[in-house]
Amino acid sequence: MLAVFLRALLGSLFFVFLSGPIQAQTPLSEADLSAFYDQLNAYRTERYQPLPDLEAIRLPSTFSGADLQALHLRERHIVRVDLVYTAFRLNPTFDQRQLNLSRIRNLAAGLPGLLQDESITWTLVEQTGCNSPAECQPFFHGFVVYVARHATAATSRADLDSLTRKLRLLDKKLAKKKAARKKQGKKVACNLPFTQASTRQMARHLRRAYRCPQRIGQIIRFEMSVDEHGKTRQVRVQPNSKLTCPAELEEAIRQSVLFASGFYIHRRQFPFEVKGAVRLPLGPFQLLGRPDLAITDFSLSDSVARLYRVFLKKKGKRDYCEARITPAGELLADTTSPELVLPPDANVVARVMQRHPEWSKEVVVTDVTGSMFPYTYDLLAWLQLSALEDKKTFVFFNDGDDQPDKTKHIGKTGGFYSVKTDSYEAIKNKLVEAMKAGGGGDAPENDAEALLHAQQLTSDSTDLILIADNHTFPRDTRLLKNTTAHVRIILCGVHDYINPRYLALARKHGFSLHTIESDLLDLSKLLEGETITIQGQLYQITRDGFKLVRKT
The missing domain is CATH 3.40.50 (Rossmann fold)
Incomplete structure (x- = not known):
């Protein structure tokens, strides 16, 4: 307890260096802190990986005032806080919740007002990739604080200059594209992605893989992201409150709808998006000749679409594609400025x-x-x-x-x-x-x-x-x-x-x-207590809103 008190006191002393958007507030009571904790997003992952597109500062579980000073909250503000720990327990009676509450309380003591700032997203992340003290030792334990720099007149001017340059570049490229628009371009080879089995066979596999209760007369639409080798990256079932087991259906589709290739254009294979539909309930017989499973559309990334003119066509019952490449298409394949990621x-x-x-x-x-x-x-x-x-x-x-x-x-x-x-x-x-x-x-x-x-x-x-x-x-x-x-x-x-x-x-x-x-x-x-899968993540509807309960 003395060590905890000293850490909190040291954090408070360093707070004079941390003046920013977080203002001093009355600390939460134990009951309020417990209620705050119960509403936090929480998911499990094999090993925590920081977000690549935000600036992340790691605060170990034994953080000090010097660690808090490194946040530089005069120039930056906190966007998100992740509390990261491991699932392994050496003692079965160990209370992770109480330890997490203690850590959050300590952090709030060093950053007054942190828990009252409604703009900050909080997440509990439990790592499952280790099963002994030796294995868990390299795993990170503590807070990952994501920060963003305050916008200033200087940063705004820099953004405006960059925007102006990018728009000027786009103007030039569009002018060249307009000049070349009359040219049809060179026709190049194009093949739609090949599936590993026929639609009938994939539907049969889907019936075996999906065992959840099914209501009559549902059309469930889904989207898949597939890489250039034909490997499925992600399956997303569109939100539907009548669907009993969305996560299970996504996994069944992942197992059943398999591709043998990427989207082939001009001697190259590209990643692609595919849309489809599943008719529930899945049955051994097709209703009026209509299959339980259908693939309805393919699409490519914008960069590929700018490079090639791709047209999806149908001849009889056969779907096929045509593609052309033009000098303007090659020019517009990269419209980004090298100064900006x-x-x-x-x-x-x-x-x-x-x-x-x-x-x-x-x-x-x-x-x-x-x-x-x-x-x-x-x-x-x-x-x-x-x-x-x-x-x-x-x-x-x-x-x-x-x-x-x-x-x-x-x-x-x-x-x-x-x-x-x-x-x-x-x-x-x-x-x-x-x-x-x-x-x-x-x-x-x-x-x-x-x-x-x-x-x-x-x-x-x-x-x-x-x-x-x-x-x-x-x-x-x-x-x-x-x-x-x-x-x-x-x-x-x-x-x-x-x-x-x-x-x-x-x-x-x-x-x-x-x-x-x-x-x-x-x-x-949606009603309180229901769950919904959105873009592969599972959320639960609570009295106060939504919370993430599973992350893929």
Whole structure:
């Protein structure tokens, strides 16, 4: 106990160096701390691997004030905290929960206000890859704290310069593509991916592999990610509240739908996405000649699609593809600037917009602070490539025009820049104006205030599209308490799992969520206690929202 007290005291002494978004608060009571703990995301993995796209600081379980000082919270803010430990128990009566609570309490003593900051995502990670003290010794035990740098006027100017250069480069490439558009290009070989068995055989294997109770008359749609060798990377069953065992169905599909190759184009094989459907209940006989299993569509990554013109065609009952390559296609195969490393879902805005051409009259509300720079570019690139047929309203917000964070008040932060037009140049100019006026400061931003501002600019019946940062939950969602707006949230930065707070927000207000992989609708119909599989991760609906309970 003395050692714990000294660590907490030392952490408090070093707190004078840690001034940032976390302010001193009254510590949680034991009951409140226990309730806080019970709502944490928790999953098991063989060995913990830090997220590649965020800056991670490791705090060992015996962290000191010097370790806390290394967080440099004057220049950065905390986005996420993972508490990592091993499942191995030398003593069967060992109480991991109490140890975890003690560690969280110690960390909170060194960083007052940490547990009250609703923008921070917490996760418990139990490692299962060791079975003895010697094996577990190299495994990390402690906190992994993910941080992001505060946006400043200087970082905003740098982002704006980079954005301008990237758009100029895209302009040049599009001009060359337009000049070459009349050329059909050279026809090259193209073969759809080969399956290891016929559809009938795969359906038969699926019936043997899936043993869960099945309701009559269900069509369950699924998506698969497959690598260039034909190996399945991931199976995702679309959310369906009537499906009894989504995880088991995903595993049965993984075992049954097997490919022998990648997507073959021009002497190369590429990774691909495949969509399909399963008819439940699975039976020994096909209903009216319709199979239990069907593969409905193939798609390629944007980079491959830019390089090759690929067309999926049908001749009789046979599906086939045609592909052509043009000089413009080769040129557009790489539209990224070498100065910027883009996140894996950097084109999420374009992908979602392309998936929903019916979204023609919605108002687009987007965060243009530093964390959203790659997605800001994606929005402009999509607008430049797809001519707007109707005038659309855009609201860009920068979280208060660079005013100090201590002067920002819920509902009165401002920093909004709006335009209603069908002109790409007018939209770009207004976005640049918003970026020049402010960089955002500390996270989180004022998304809810921006939504209400956008709603005032149009009719109540108009839907809103919010482009938001998955890693940072807005600080002002209480403003949406009485909103009647329907909001479609495009989540950027969904690389590990969806922030449960966004799931809870969508369920509470009837909003929809959209990622690069899927559309999440009707979350408000889910009941407390139910579980749902989203993009391979299992979530449980709780009294307070959602929590991750299993991670693939």
